[in-house]
Amino acid sequence: MTTLSPAGLSPTERTTVRRGRNRAVTDRDALHDLLADGLVAHLGVVVGDHPVVLPSAYAVDLDGPDDGGTLYVHGSVAARWLTTATDTTVCVTVTELDGLVLARSGFHHSMNYRSAVVIGRARLVVDDAERVRALDAIVDHLAPGRSATLRPATRKELAATAVLAVPLREASMKARAGGPVDEEADVAAGGWAGHVPVRRVLDPAVTAPDAVGPVPAHVVDRVATPPAPQQPADAPA
C-alpha cells in the first residue's frame, strides 16, 4: 500500500481499510476532529487466546511524545486489562453514529458514522508530568477547561491510577454520510427510502445535592455547544 504523507493518515498493513474503500478517509484533520468529538473509546486487548473490548474515557494530545501524537486511556492500577495491555499491541476504536440509512432493499441498509481505528503498542506512562497532563486532558475532554478549576491530584490518587499511551501514528478512518444508494430497479419500483439523522445531545447539568452553585461557565458552555448534527455532504437540501 502507498504510505501517505505525514499530513495524511498512515495506513499500514494493519490499519488499511480493505472493504468499502469509498468510505476510507485519508485526512488527518478529520481523524483529529472525530477524536475530539467522541467521548467513549473501545479498547481492544488480547487476554490469553481471545480479545476483550472495553469502553473507556480517553484524551488525545497531538503534541504528545509519540509519533503522530498520543492517545491516553486510564484505569485503576489493579485493573487486569490494564496490566495485560501494557507493552502489547492494542486497538483503540472511536465511533460516532450519525444516522440510520434506510434503503429499498435490506442489502443496502447502512449507517452513517465516523470511526477511527488506532493500532499501537500501549506504553505505561511513568513520567509524573506526562501522567498528570494526561489525566487533566481526560477531564478536559469531558468538559474543556475543567481541570484548571480542580485541586491537584493527591499522591494517593496518582498511585492508584495507571495511564496508558497509544501512538496515533497507525490510524485509519472510515466515514459514511448521506442517503441510501439503491439498485436502479428498486428505485424504479417506487417506495420510500431515506435516512434518519442521529445526534448526541448534552442536557443541562444536574447540580449534585451537596454542591453549591452556580453551574460554572465551562460546564454551561459544554452543554450549550453539543457536537453539531453531521450534515451529510450529499444530503438533499
Add this chain to the structure above:
Amino acid sequence: MTTLSPAGLSPTERTTVRRGRNRAVTDRDALHDLLADGLVAHLGVVVGDHPVVLPSAYAVDLDGPDDGGTLYVHGSVAARWLTTATDTTVCVTVTELDGLVLARSGFHHSMNYRSAVVIGRARLVVDDAERVRALDAIVDHLAPGRSATLRPATRKELAATAVLAVPLREASMKARAGGPVDEEADVAAGGWAGHVPVRRVLDPAVTAPDAVGPVPAHVVDRVATPPAPQQPADAPA
C-alpha cells in the same frame, strides 16, 4: 466465581467484572434492554498477534439457536475480519453513554453508561433460513417493522453477505448512573459538582431525492420514540 441462575447473567472467568463491582449488573433483562437500545456494537477479533476492534450493526434473537440467545453481525463475504473471526472467540461490546460525571476532583470524574461485554465463539451461519432471519433482524433493529416492507434478498445479495452468530451465554454488564461521589473533604471545601445527562436523538427522516413519500409509519414511529433519557436512580429530584 459463583455462576448465576439462568435468569441472571452468567459471568465466567472471562466476563466476570473485576473492577468497580458496585457497577456490575446481574440482571438478564437489563442486558436485553441495553442490547435493544444500542445501535452499534464494537466487535473485537484477534488478527495475528493483536486485536482489531470494528464498529458494526447487530441484532439479537433471544430465541436464536445459541445458549442464552444469539447476537448477529454481518459483513461482506470478502471482509478479512469476518473470515478471521469465524470459529474463533470474539468479543462484542455494546455501550450506551448516558452522562458525564463532573466531580470536585479529577480522580472522581466518570461517565454514566451501560455496557455489555459478550465473549463467545463466532459461528458462520450457513442455514439459509437462519441467515435470512438474522439479516431481517439487523434491518428491524434499525427500524422495527421495516424488513416486512422490503422485497426479499436476491440470491446474489445473499451470496455476497456473511452472517456471524455469537452466543449470548457469556455476558457481563456494567452500568453507572447518577451524580459524582466525592471525598468528604472536597465536599466540605465547597465548589460545584454534578452530572451532564447525555442522550441520543433521532431526527425526522430525510426522504431520498429519488423516493416517493410519505415517510412510512414504521419510520415515523422510530423517530417519535427515541430511547428515553436514562433517569439515574439516585438523581436529585
